[in-house]
Amino acid sequence: MxxxxxxxxxxxxxxxxxxxxxxxxxxxxxxxxxxxWVGLKHFKSFxxxxxxxxxxxxxxxxxxxxxxxxxxxxxxxxxxxxxxxQANFKRFVQTVxxxxxxxxxxVCANMFINLLSRTGPLNNILISLGLLKEGIPFLESEGLxxxxxxxxxxxxxxxxxxxxxxxxxxxxxxxxxxxAFVDGAGRLRLMWNITLPxxxxxxxxxxxxxxxxVIMGNFEQQYLMFNPMVMDVAEVISTYVYKRGMxxxxxxxxxxxxxxxxxxxxxxLILVNKASKKLTDVSLW
Amino acid sequence: xxDESSIGxxxxxxxxxxxxxxxxxxxxxxxxxxxxxxxxxxxxxQGTDAIRGGITVFPRxxxxxxxxxxxxxxxxxxxxxxxxxxxxxxxAVTMVFTILASYCFTKRDMVGYKxxxxxxxxxxxxxxxxxxxxxxxxxxxxxxxxxxxxxxNLVWGSNIIIMRTLFDDVPKSLAESAFMDGAGDMTIIxxxxxxxxxxxxxxxxxxxxxxxWNSWFDTMLFTRSKDLDTLMSLLSQMLLxxxxxxxxxxxxxxxxxxxxxxxxxxxxxxxxxxPIVLVYPFLQKYFIKGIMVGxxxx
Numbered sequence: 001m002x003x004x005x006x007x008x009x010x011x012x013x014x015x016x017x018x019x020x021x022x023x024x025x026x027x028x029x030x031x032x033x034x035x036x037w038v039g040l041k042h043f044k045s046f047x048x049x050x051x052x053x054x055x056x057x058x059x060x061x062x063x064x065x066x067x068x069x070x071x072x073x074x075x076x077x078x079x080x081x082x083x084x085x086q087a088n089f090k091r092f093v094q095t096v097x098x099x100x101x102x103x104x105x106x107v108c109a110n111m112f113i114n115l116l117s118r119t120g121p122l123n124n125i126l127i128s129l130g131l132l133k134e135g136i137p138f139l140e141s142e143g144l145x146x147x148x149x150x151x152x153x154x155x156x157x158x159x160x161x162x163x164x165x166x167x168x169x170x171x172x173x174x175x176x177x178x179x180a181f182v183d184g185a186g187r188l189r190l191m192w193n194i195t196l197p198x199x200x201x202x203x204x205x206x207x208x209x210x211x212x213x214v215i216m217g218n219f220e221q222q223y224l225m226f227n228p229m230v231m232d233v234a235e236v237i238s239t240y241v242y243k244r245g246m247x248x249x250x251x252x253x254x255x256x257x258x259x260x261x262x263x264x265x266x267x268x269l270i271l272v273n274k275a276s277k278k279l280t281d282v283s284l285w
Numbered sequence: 286x287x288d289e290s291s292i293g294x295x296x297x298x299x300x301x302x303x304x305x306x307x308x309x310x311x312x313x314x315x316x317x318x319x320x321x322x323x324x325x326x327x328x329x330x331q332g333t334d335a336i337r338g339g340i341t342v343f344p345r346x347x348x349x350x351x352x353x354x355x356x357x358x359x360x361x362x363x364x365x366x367x368x369x370x371x372x373x374x375x376x377a378v379t380m381v382f383t384i385l386a387s388y389c390f391t392k393r394d395m396v397g398y399k400x401x402x403x404x405x406x407x408x409x410x411x412x413x414x415x416x417x418x419x420x421x422x423x424x425x426x427x428x429x430x431x432x433x434x435x436x437x438n439l440v441w442g443s444n445i446i447i448m449r450t451l452f453d454d455v456p457k458s459l460a461e462s463a464f465m466d467g468a469g470d471m472t473i474i475x476x477x478x479x480x481x482x483x484x485x486x487x488x489x490x491x492x493x494x495x496x497x498w499n500s501w502f503d504t505m506l507f508t509r510s511k512d513l514d515t516l517m518s519l520l521s522q523m524l525l526x527x528x529x530x531x532x533x534x535x536x537x538x539x540x541x542x543x544x545x546x547x548x549x550x551x552x553x554x555x556x557x558x559x560p561i562v563l564v565y566p567f568l569q570k571y572f573i574k575g576i577m578v579g580x581x582x583x
Contacts, residue, residue, distance in 0.1 A: 004386055004440065005404055010425070011437050012408040018417030031424070077313075083306055095569055096314045102561050102568070104499035106521040110554050111320040113524070114327065114547065119338025121323055135338075155317065181296045190296075212410075220502060224524055245416040246506065258414030266411070 022256035035252075042256035051240070056215075059236040062146055062222070063214035066153040067207070070161065073154045075203060078165035079195050083187070094166075097159025109224035112152050113139065140229040149225060153218065164206065168199040204282040212269035215261050237261050321558070328352070328552040332545035351552035354544055360511065361519065361553075368498060368515040368557075371434040375497040380490050382439045387448035388474050409442040419506055433507040434497070444489055451482045491568045495561060520553050 022042055024035040046052055077097070084090045100108065115122050116138040123135035138144050172194060180190055219238040226234045237257060245254030269284075277283040322342055327335060331346040339345075355361045389395060390402065413421075419428070427433045455478055463473050479486065504518035514522075523546065 004382065005401060007436075007439060008404050008408070011439075012413070015413030015418040015421045016411065018413060018421045021417060021420065026420075028420075028423075032420075080306060080309070083303075084310065089307070089310070093310045093314055096317050098569070099562075099565065100317060102495055102499075102565065103558055104501065104517050106499075106501050106517050106524065107554050107558055109524055110520065110550055111324055114551065115320055115323060117338075119336070121341050124339055124341060155320075159317075177296060187296075187302060223502075224521060242415060242506075246419070251416050251420060255414055255416045258416060262411070262414065269410075 019255055019259055021252050022259050024252055026252045026255075038252075042253045043260065045253065046257050046260070051235075054232065055235060055237045055240055058233055059217045059238070060214060062149055062236065063217050065146055065150040066218070067210055067214060069150055070154050070157060071203060071207065074158045074161035075165055075196075075199065077158055078162040078169060078199070079191050081162065081166065082169050082195060083191070094159065094162075097162065099159070100156045101160040103156075105220035105224060108152065108156055109221065112148070112225070116148065137229075139225065139227060142230050142233045145230045145233050149221065152221065152225070161206070164202055165199045168202045169195055172198050200280065201282045204276050204280045205284070208269070208273050208276045208282070208284055211272035212265040215264045215268065324551045324554050324558075327548055328555045330548060331543045332548040333543045335548050336545060348543070351544060351548045352556075354549065355552055355556065360514065361516070363512070364514050364516045364519045365556075367431075367513060368517065371431070371500075371515060372494050372497040375435050375438060376490055376494045378435055379438055379440065379493050380486070383441075383444050383448060383489065384474065384479065384486070386440050387445050387452055388470070388478060390445060390449045391452045405440070405442045405445055415506060422507060428507045429510055429513070430508075431513060433503065434500075437503075438497075444493075447485070448482070448489065451485050452478055455481050488568070491564055495564070495568070498557075498560060516553065516557050520550065520557060523550055523553070 018032065021032065021035065023037060023039060025038050025041075026032070026035045030036075081090060081093060084093070114120055117123075118135040118137045120135075122138070123132065126132040127135065136144075138148050176194055177190055180194055185193065215237070217236045217238050219242070222234065222236050223239050223242065226239060238261070241254045241257050241261070244250045244257070273283050323340070326340050326342060326344045328351055329347055329349070330340055330344040331348045332351070334346040386405070390398075392398075395401070412418075422428050422433065422437070427436055459477050459481075460473050463477050468476065499517060501515065501517035501521040504513060504515055505521070508514075
């Protein structure tokens with residue numbers, strides 16, 4: 001136990017202390033101790049740049065779109081799947097639906113880049129249906145980029161997220177449905193008035209858990225799908241931190257931006273948890 | 286369990302609603318599967334022909350040369366070797382440590398139990414940023430080293446919680462009687478706990494293996510040496526290069542004129558996805574149970 005604890009401290013806690021370089025002008029030869037202390041200089045320079053607002057907007061926009069539509073999609077999927085009575089077919093659909101969760105983002109990005117390219121199959125299908133005259137470069141148009149990334153997120157996680165909702169649905173007893181049925185409730189009514197309320201606590205807890213990450217974004221996705229044509233809408237805080245830190249070697253500046261991200265994430269988590277406790281009686285602690 | 290969640294008995298007759306539902310679910314499954322099918326087609330298609338576009342389900346000019354080129358390329362083979370090594374070594378080491386740590390956490394009367402628990406749980410919610418992590422690892426000397434794939438991933442808090450819950454279910458009397466017979470902690474873990482918990486241990490191991498296999502960002506962040514590139518990191522590098530660089534790579538590596546970066550990436554993607562699809566049936570058999578245990582306890 002003790003050796004593992006020491007390892008935990010080395011691997012996770014010392015890097016947290018490493019964040020002090022945000023308040024220094026860190027350079028590798030000088031190290032953590034001897035670098036010059038500069039106070040809030042890097043925070044100030046980040047917030048006074050025009051880019052800061054754009055980065056925050058892009059990050060929040062993509063995360064919130066994914067969170068809202070991703071939740072709606074997987075809740076709807078779980079409720080509809082529950083309406084299928086044939087166990088084999090149901091199992092098949094469910095098994096297929098969470099396959100994308102297990103593939104690497106590198107693979108997923110490559111798939112979408114291919115599917116959505118100017119000569120890719122989606123454009124082909126739209127053209128042959130007569131909906132389009134010529135191919136749209138989906139990933140290179142600023143107006144579509146957020147939507148495409150949201151859809152990609154849903155594609156990758158709809159089945160996985162539905163698992164927890166399905167488990168909550170499994171807890172509803174048959175008698176509850178039967179009673180409502182006897183009272184003359186229609187099928188959609190059962191879904192809306194019995195199935196959905198049963199999973200509201202699960203929805204709330206997942207929203208709370210994910211609320212902190214809206215400022216983090218999905219780094220792997222945003223880094224791989226990024227292309228210079230849509231820079232203004234595609235650059236997010238995490239990719240910017242990586243590029244400034246590892247690419248331009250501005251370690252202290254990048255760390256300062258990273259700290260801003262973590263602090264916002266932590267505050268969000270606490271606030272949303274509080275709000276959820278008030279509204280739905282569900283909270284993480 | 287999710288599989289048993291159907292209401293069982295039917296309240297309503299099979300109506301047009303069901304018919305639409307089935308159609309909808311079939312379309313949904315096709316949408317999920319189609320990107321895989323398209324990449325299979327692309328990976329078997331001749332590169333110069335694929336540029337014209339218009340491939341949908343089947344390859345138009347069938348060829349094996351995309352795959353042949355990958356398997357003849359030394360850096361790709363080396364990447365495959367590193368991918369397999371990190372998956373096998375990483376998973377094995379992680380499992381040993383996770384089992385040991387989880388076993389310790391079943392002993393609630395351990396000195397400093399609460400302290401240790403917090404130490405392991407906090408990193409699930411708070412992480413140092415990538416830059417300080419990189420700099421600290423660099424100072425410790427584990428960057429640019431195969432160890433960087435193993436050491437930072439020894440245990441995960443959430444896996445310890447899942448496994449502890451599982452170990453708690455093993456009757457205490459079994460461990461006690463083994464203890465009476467003179468068995469030490471190691472023997473108890475090896476002879477009593479592990480055999481009784483095998484399905485979930487296997488699930489966590491598979492999850493870990495999939496995670497190791499799929500990782501590419503740690504390669505990019507922590508290593509500079511080409512010797513440590515995995516298949517995934519090679520693939521992501523190709524995605525990040527621009528077209529002309531990709532073309533140069535493709536042309537420099539082979540004398541076959543028909544290969545383009547697109548088909549090459551498609552073939553590489555298929556090679557990296559194949560193992561996942563192969564373990565998938567085993568994986569999904571148990572994993573619902575695994576995440577349920579985790580979800581209930583968190």
